[in-house]
Amino acid sequence: MSVDRVRTAAAARGLEIEIRESPRASSLEEAAALRGITPADIVKTLVVKGRGDQYLFALIPGDRSISWPKLRALLGVNRLRLPEPELALEATGYERGTITPLGSTRDWPVYADERMTGRRVSMGAGAHGWTLFVDADALIASYDATVADISEPIETIR
Numbered sequence: 001m002s003v004d005r006v007r008t009a010a011a012a013r014g015l016e017i018e019i020r021e022s023p024r025a026s027s028l029e030e031a032a033a034l035r036g037i038t039p040a041d042i043v044k045t046l047v048v049k050g051r052g053d054q055y056l057f058a059l060i061p062g063d064r065s066i067s068w069p070k071l072r073a074l075l076g077v078n079r080l081r082l083p084e085p086e087l088a089l090e091a092t093g094y095e096r097g098t099i100t101p102l103g104s105t106r107d108w109p110v111y112a113d114e115r116m117t118g119r120r121v122s123m124g125a126g127a128h129g130w131t132l133f134v135d136a137d138a139l140i141a142s143y144d145a146t147v148a149d150i151s152e153p154i155e156t157i158r
Contacts (some may be wrong), residue, residue: 002093002126002127003104003125003127005103006125006132007054009102009108010103010132013102013143015102015134015138015142016064016135017053017102017134018132018133019131019133020035020130020132021130022034022035022129022130023093025048025127028042030147031062032062035122037061037122038063038107039062039063040062041062041121041122042062042121042122043060043121043122043123043136044061044062044123045057045099045101045123045124046099046141047092047099048071048080049080051079051123052129055092055106055118056075057099057104057106058118059110059111059112059145060116061115063153064115064152065151065152065153065154066150067149067150069113070149071150077089079132091106091108093109094124094126097124098127098130099124101143107143110144110146112150113147114149116140117137117147118126121133121135121136
């Protein structure tokens with residue numbers, strides 16, 4: 001099971017995580033309320049496609065969206081995009097909505113938005129219906145992630 005792969009990867013990196021069942025929610029606010037946290041404490045893991053078969057993970061707080069201009073400028077590239085669901089699955093071993101760097105089939109570079117530091121965050125746990133909680137700073141350190149301003153406010157949260 002994918003959740004077991006996440007647990008194994010976390011242990012290999014010396015990360016303490018907590019995995020919980022996560023009931024389906026109809027909005028970000030509802031998901032945060034069910035978890036007892038704020039929307040900003042839910043971190044989306046986006047797999048981003050670069051040139052050829054190169055990918056990266058972008059970790060974005062739930063109350064924000066990825067800033068393509070900021071991420072492109074940081075990487076010094078002209079083109080980045082979200083891959084089709086089947087490419088995301090092939091690149092990570094996880095379906096969209098469950099993606100996490102932990103246990104990914106490849107250790108792609110990780111870029112974390114600076115606003116997630118200093119928090120305990122919730123994120124995908126490799127399988128639908130599950131979420132993991134982790135200290136964001138420990139996760140960032142375990143991947144030697146690049147921390148930068150790579151997000152922008154969401155006008156209205158769905």
